[in-house]
Amino acid sequence: MAARKPFADSDTADEAVRATCDDATICKRFASSKGYWKDPYIQYFVRSVGERKAPEINRGYYARVHGVNHLLDAFIRKTECHCQIINLGAGLDTTFWRLKDINLMPRKFFEVDFPTVVARKIHNIKLPTLLLSECVLVYMTCLQSSNLVHWAAETFHTAMFISYEQVNMSDRFSQVMVENLQRRHCTLAGLEACQSLDSQKERFLKTGWEHADALDMMTIYNMLPQDDVARIERLEFLDEKELLQQLLQHYSICWATKDKLNLGLSQLAF
Template sequence: MKQQNKMEQNNATFSHSRRFATSKNYWKDPYIQYFARSIGERKAPEINRGYYARVRGVNRLLDAFIKKTDCDCQIINLGAGLDTTFWRLKDENLMPRKFFEVDFPTVVARKIHNIKTKPPLSKPLIETHSTDSLLLDAHSLDSDRYCIIGADLRDVSSMDEKLKKFQLNPELPTLLLSECVLVYMTPSQSSNLVHWAAETFHTAMFINYEQVNMSDRFGQVMIENLQRRQCTLAGVEVCQSLNSQKERFRKTGWEHADALDMMTVYGMLPQDDVARIESLEFLDERELLQQLLQHYSICWATKDKLNLGLSQLGF
């Protein structure tokens, strides 16, 4: 239960940090205001740039997958929290066949309440639904194109059962996304989840964003700071290097795996936009930004029975 609370707090922190960064114009997200009511306390420029790199980096891979499949795919956002990707994809005409989100029932209940009570959130959902059979209760939401499920990712068989109940299609190309989620599980729990994904879908991509290089001094300080706040990273041993991140996927049935630290990703994003966001706030110490970004990574793995060329996706 303690670990669940920490994961939920991490979700809430990310939502408020995104709200603050978008208020500074790092990127546009007109929907986050309906989940994070207040802009909250000021975040340091290096934190805002870190979130910018995370959002831009993940979206780049996500959008590339959707385009590669011509939107004939499904997405499963694992530990989605108060994420707004469904609404962004609808606005940008990049809607997959179906978009699933999975999180703890308490998080799901809060999100569903916000969707029910905020017309800018509910209207796009209704617009993508063609029948009268919209399911909307306290702990689950299921429409033609969007589904939210309350489940514990550590209980893979129960999660699998719930997803299939809501028409998950193992034959469709599938993208799975997790952001700062697997690190809160033990290595065996995250391996079970990653293995389930590889076993279930013959053509798929898994994008995982979380910590890396945690065995050096900077990484150890990060871990100590979190421990002081009673937050244990149960899966930190998988976060020792880019190679250890890739190995988790290679050992569980994925054909191809790549990983980059976020400093490298930051340098590969469109540099005109990077110049724009760097002009938003003065950064006193670039070295601190560099250290921070070197301790987070994006790892992505693919299986490609349909020969779509998924292994070519990247930066």
């Protein structure tokens, strides 16, 4: 029985990570139902709106969705749709249908996740490629995530990698975040790369990517179209704005590019 324990622990850890997919989808379902953004497809993955989420959580997801979509759409437009997207740890994400609705579909769209979530596999294709990763790399060791982004840099000569995950993970707020996840059997094995915006960028610059930028979500939130930000802030009263600021300062978007075709990918920014 002792020999089986590591496998049991691994199964528990995998199940805990899979559960975060449901958590994210439920949060996005609630926020979209409140009017933070439109997503007519997420209802097919989460039937019920579920229990009320705190305003800072809704605004955090608003910043996450709009921040990632801004860079993703800019990449596709820069390549004039002659590209492919690889969504790592895609979960129940609805990006494919959103892009289809706005007539911004890439040539290829791949989703990668646990076999129980997505059964699709990636093949080695070398059109301009966008790789998308939202809270995925942090569950790998730094060596594993570095190997992954190095593989991507070696495999795709004209590409962009967008990564959304934790940052500034060395204070009390981040310690509480880690402890809460550990209680759910989620271990953030890649925290070392999440210590700062510089450490996020270095993971890419040291593994073959030509250019990398990173911004925390508070900065991105303040850079979003302020008329729309004002609209969503009227949806719910937020008593403790400091809590939102703390939350957003502990997440970031990092994006890295390689541009053999000289499309100007390094110029894509907020």
